[in-house]
Amino acid sequence: MAEKVSKQTTIKEKVSLEGVGLHTGQSVTITFKPAPENTGYVFKRIDLDGEPEVEADIAYVVNTQRGTNLEKNGVSIQTSEHVLAACVGLEIDNLIMELDASEPPIMDGSSKFFVEALEKAGIGELDAEREEYEVDEVICYHDDESGSEIIVMPAEEYQVTAMVDFGTKVLGTQNASINHLSEFKAEIANARTFSFLHELEALLDHGLIKGGDLNNAIVYVDKEIGEETMKKLRVAFDRKEMSVKPNGILDNLTLHYPNEAARHKLLDVLGDLALIGTRIKGKVIANKPGHYVNTQFAKKMAKIIKAAKRNNVPKINPDIKPLMDVNDIMNILPHRAPFLLVDKIYTCTDTCVIGMKNVTMNEPFFVGHFPGKPVMPGVLQVEAMAQTGGILALRSVPDPENYLTYFMKIDNVRFKRQVVPGDTLIFKLELLAPIRRGICQMQGYAYVNGKLATEAVLMAQIVKSK
Structure with a gap:
């Protein structure tokens, strides 16, 4: 009998979400539309002449400052990772994402609302078989400057573990894992983005996070807050009063999980590795991941997969009984x-x-x-x-x-x-x-x-x- 293969998927009908971009502060509508087999993930800027498209491809990553940002022929897509994580987590292979601004809406800082919208649209199979790269050896990327490291090893499923350690008492050391993509919706999708107070101050000084508020970004307070800083935060978030709770979180936001930061880092890993363009059959372990190291690892994987496609070498497991002896x-x-x-x-x-x-x-x-x-x-x-x-x-x-x-x-x-x-x-x-x-x-x-x-x-x- 032949090997079992899975079919590519897309959504059954279009669906839209409205919100603001985290860093741009611009109002934006994202519309998810069905796409034919072998399309992959494609962003479409309908606010620009000719409605140019930017494929979710690692080759188009231009910077990873506070998000994974793409650019093709001068057309930008900012902070792509949360929406891509939702696509991967629901095992959707082909999707057109129309935007009327450069940055998808931040929503609550997680992938939750994208997941809900895509499920509402319905997911259906296409005729073509899903392409999958089966990892048969340990592949590693290490960043000497940050000490971050990502490896992938052979496994029967696409599995991901994220381990974070920012060297701060307020956050500590955390980890999160999924053993199958079916766990994404319940365990990872609603984990929100986060920032440390010292980073937040720098972002505000540089005119970023214009779309941020205390409902879409967890702020870990890793330093004493002076009155001047508190005033700046009240103005930035349009709040009369702000405080730091005993768990070290700014204001009264309640964590979904004690390890929500690690879960969000895992979400980011899934979104960034979507840029490889090929599904992975293997276990990814990310130690202190970030958008830079994630995308560098994705580039390495894309190169390895491209070489494997060029050689077209079939994968054979000698431990499995053959179809015919x-x-x-x-x-x-x-x-x-x-x-x-x-x-x-x-x-x-x-x-x-x-x-x-x-x-x-x-x-x-x-x-x-x-x-x-x-x-x-x-x-x-x-x-x-x-x-x-x-x-x-x-x-x-x-x-x-x-x-x-x-x-x-x-x-x-x-x-x-x-x-x-x-x-x-x-x-x-x-x-x-x-x-x-x-x-x-x-x-x-x-x-x-x-x-x-x-x-x-x-x-x-x-x-x-x-």
Whole structure:
């Protein structure tokens, strides 16, 4: 049976929210609209001529001061992370987000209202399969200046842990985790943004947080407040009286959770890593995360994923029982030792097959093919690829044991690297067109050590043997 795959999603109908931008203070309406498969997340500035679009792509990050800010061709999107976190948390893959200003509304400083709006719009499946990058090794980014570090390691789900330590008594050390995105709505979405008093003063001095009030930003008081500072805060937030409560929070705002700061940092991580553009299957651990380190890690991941796509290397878990072992293969293919060159089949769908061969020193062809420095003959690599493709071709008939595949043509063969004893060859063959009149056209690849070794275009004919 084929591997289980999940489908891409979008919303079923449009939905809008109104508010103000946290830093700009501008009134803004954001309208979420359904998007076709493979669109991803796209911001659209409907207040500008031509309604230019800015894709939620790590390549467009221009600065991370108090938010993750994007710019494409001079068109800006500010503080993108909260709305993107809502999209990721609800496992929505494709979305158009129309804005009539540069910054989405801050709402209450969390993702809660975005989540509610998107759920109201309804979430539906599309035909295309969801793309996912399966992490198979530990990947790390460390920032020497801040001591912040983010790593990702193999896991069965997209999981995230955020650990924060700002070196202050009022906040202390906190952490938060989710083991599945389904936990986002209940555990993370309503965690609000926060700031320390010393940061707040600096932001006010620089004319920022014009849309801030005590309902959308938790303020941790990490210093003594003088009368001059208190006056400035009363003016900024249009309040007659302000105070610091025993838990060190400015005014009377009640925390949703004791570790709300860590939960919001986790929310930010999810939103910032959405800019990678590909869903991750792995566990992310973020120690002292911030928008800068988050986006630097996202850049590194995007580069790794791009290289993996370029190499197109299939992921095989040797601990999982294969779809077909050598005995199953011999029930379909007529080949036998020493000319059966496929050991296992891991995936076989209507359009793609993935197989494997362990190349050992005992292969009979090594006896005479460069015996002093054994190398697997390229023609046998192509033959092994063709045998794997034969499994895919014979899938189209109900009784494959009664059919044979004869290869009619091999084009565009390229040998990229040597295959030697001890290597494991991974084969991937994909149909280039539907099978018609028994004719099967396939693009074939053979990989070794995570690199492309051989590629070719194969054409075969399926013929009844009895």
